[in-house]
Structures are given as C-alpha cells and as structure tokens.
Amino acid sequence: MSMYDEQDDMADEMSEGSMDFFIPADDEHVAREKRKAAELRKSQWWKNELAKGKCHYCGGRFKPSELTMDHILPIIRGGFTRKSNVVTCCKACNSKKKYLLPVEMNAGIGVAGRESNESTDNSKKDN
Numbered sequence: 287m288s289m290y291d292e293q294d295d296m297a298d299e300m301s302e303g304s305m306d307f308f309i310p311a312d313d314e315h316v317a318r319e320k321r322k323a324a325e326l327r328k329s330q331w332w333k334n335e336l337a338k339g340k341c342h343y344c345g346g347r348f349k350p351s352e353l354t355m356d357h358i359l360p361i362i363r364g365g366f367t368r369k370s371n372v373v374t375c376c377k378a379c380n381s382k383k384k385y386l387l388p389v390e391m392n393a394g395i396g397v398a399g400r401e402s403n404e405s406t407d408n409s410k411k412d413n
C-alpha cells in the first residue's frame with residue numbers, strides 16, 4: 287500500500303528484537319493499546335463485565351478477582367483495545383494460552399501488569 291519505499295526503512299527499526307516467525311504490531315501500537323487497556327480496566331464497563339463473573343472462553347463462573355482482561359485479537363498481532371475485542375478470561379484459560387503462545391514471554395510486553403494476550407482466533411463469533 288505504501289507508495290514511498292523510504293518509509294519501510296523506518297519500520298525496520300521498530301521491529302528489531304521481535305520474534306521472526308510472526309509479524310508483530312509495532313511497539314507504538316502495543317504501548318498505546320496497553321495503556322488503553324489499563325484505562326479500560328478502570329472503567330465502569332469493565333467492572334460490569336467482571337461482575338458478570340463469566341469466562342469468555344470456558345464459560346465458567348468466577349469471582350471478579352479471578353478474571354483477567356483478554357484481547358481476542360492480541361495487541362501484538364495488531365488488535366485494538368476496544369470493547370468488542372476485550373473479554374473476561376479466567377486464570378486457567380489465561381495460563382493455558384500462555385503455554386500455547388510462549389512468544390509472548392519474549393515480546394517485551396507485560397508492563398501493564400497481569401494483562402494477557404492470546405492467540406485464540408476461533409472465539410470471535412460473538413459479534
């Protein structure tokens with residue numbers, strides 16, 4: 287899409303240090319969406335989601351304190367922090383996903399605490 291090849295050189299620097307077997311979103315995107323996630327976590331909307339006490343993935347019932355915020359399309363894959371892309375996830379499902387996607391450990395994220403990302407693409411039928 288880019289009409290100017292020169293811009294590609296700049297993009298190269300931003301992806302330095304990333305894993306090479308998938309294409310991550312650029313650092314700016316990740317940082318921005320992480321910040322939005324931190325904000326969203328404080329919102330009344332999110333509190334309501336937690337209060338429902340339901341894990342989006344396994345459908346189990348949990349206390350709000352046992353649920354974490356999860357991005358259906360992970361931020362590092364270009365996902366955005368918006369209500370349609372954010373779901374409640376229990377800790378069990380959360381850690382299952384970590385095993386499935388170990389690259390997250392090396393992606394230099396996690397600044398925002400216990401926020402998780404996941405690779406599940408088969409659960410976005412909701413909307």
Ligand SMILES: [Zn+2]
Pocket residue numbers: 341342343344345346375376377378379380
């Ligand atoms: Zn679950």
